Structures are given as C-alpha cells and as structure tokens.
Amino acid sequence: MNTNLNSIGLDKNLAQQLAGGLNELLASYQIFYQNLRGFHWNIRGEKFFELHLKFEELYNDAILKIDEVAERILTLGNTPLHSYSDYIKTSFIAEAKNLSDAKSTLDTTLNNFQTLLIKQRELLKVAQEAGDEGSVTLLSDYISQQEKTVWMLSAYLNK
Structure with a gap:
C-alpha cells in the first residue's frame, strides 16, 4: 500500500490542497445560500412574485451543492467547515x-x-492535476449549470 495516497488513491498532499479549496468553496456557498434566502424573504416591488420564486429555486440548488461539496471534502479524507464563524472568515x-x-x-x-x-475554475485545475475525476465532474457540472444561469439572469436584466 502506497502511504503517499489517501483511501481513494489520490496523492495525500494534492487531496489536502483540494480539500482546503473546497472548504473555501463550501463557506462561499453557505454565505451565497443565506444571501439568497434573505432576497427571497425580503424582495419587494413589481417583480416580487417571479423573483420570490427564482430566489427559492436558487437557494434550493445552493443547499444541494453545499451538501455535495461537504461530502466531497469528507471523501478526500478531510473535515468540512461547519460553523458560521468559519464561513464568514x-x-x-x-x-x-x-x-x-x-x-x-x-x-x-x-x-x-x-x-x-x-473559484470553481481554479479548483478544477487542482482537481485535474490531482487526477481527481470525482471533483472534476462535480465542478464541471456546477460551472456548466451556473454559466447558463448567469446568462439567463443577465438577459432578464437586459445586460
């Protein structure tokens, strides 16, 4: 058994580096999620009904990603951040x-x-370097989905 590899066969140092970046991503998703919840609760004006629903859709998606990122950190052999003080920092x-x-x-x-x-594009490069297909797939899927969401929100704002 190679002692430089973690339990899923990745270089321990690269997995540690990737898990650190994923913890930063996890913290960012947690704040993003809470921002979306606040927008959902507090939106006012003529676009209330459509934006109230859109923000709910977005925060429901964010909470799924939060769980997936935390589980990926665990899969890499590390501990996900789990306190709001850590998320803020x-x-x-x-x-x-x-x-x-x-x-x-x-x-x-x-x-x-x-x-x-x-951030996800940066982590994608680290995951590719580590040969970590699980993280590559996760991040690639997020990027593809979010690029489309950005396009749609930008079109909504006529940007």
Missing part, C-alpha cells in the same frame, strides 16, 4: 444585508455567481 462572498429591490438583489446574485465560477 473563509468565504469569498460577502454577506448581503437589507437588499429588497430587484436590481440590487439580482446584481448581487450575479456577482456572487461570478465569484463562485472563478
């Missing part, structure tokens, strides 16, 4: 407070997606 996404209009909530959501996409 580690996230690349900032908390969004007191936003209730369509433009500011959607602009913030688009900026958050951009942040997630950049």
Whole structure:
C-alpha cells in the first residue's frame, strides 16, 4: 500500500490542497445560500412574485451543492467547515444585508455567481492535476449549470 495516497488513491498532499479549496468553496456557498434566502424573504416591488420564486429555486440548488461539496471534502479524507464563524472568515462572498429591490438583489446574485465560477475554475485545475475525476465532474457540472444561469439572469436584466 502506497502511504503517499489517501483511501481513494489520490496523492495525500494534492487531496489536502483540494480539500482546503473546497472548504473555501463550501463557506462561499453557505454565505451565497443565506444571501439568497434573505432576497427571497425580503424582495419587494413589481417583480416580487417571479423573483420570490427564482430566489427559492436558487437557494434550493445552493443547499444541494453545499451538501455535495461537504461530502466531497469528507471523501478526500478531510473535515468540512461547519460553523458560521468559519464561513464568514473563509468565504469569498460577502454577506448581503437589507437588499429588497430587484436590481440590487439580482446584481448581487450575479456577482456572487461570478465569484463562485472563478473559484470553481481554479479548483478544477487542482482537481485535474490531482487526477481527481470525482471533483472534476462535480465542478464541471456546477460551472456548466451556473454559466447558463448567469446568462439567463443577465438577459432578464437586459445586460
């Protein structure tokens, strides 16, 4: 048995590096999720009905990704972050407070997606270097899906 490999046959050092990046992604998703919940609860104005539903759709998707990322960290042999204090310190996404209009909530959501996409592309390179097909597939799927969502939200805003 090769002692430089973890239980799924990946280089321990590369798996550790990848798990660290995935923990940053996990923290960012947690803040993204909470931002979306706040937008869902607090949206006001003529676009209320459609955006209330859209934000619910987006936060339901985010919560699934949170679980998948945490489980991937565990699969790599590491511990996922699991406290809000760690999420706040580690996230690349900032908390969004007191936003209730369509433009500011959607602009913030688009900026958050951009942040997630950049981070996921960085992690994809690390996963490819590690030969970690599980993480590659996960990240590739997220990127593809989110690029389409960004396109649709941008079209909605006429950007």
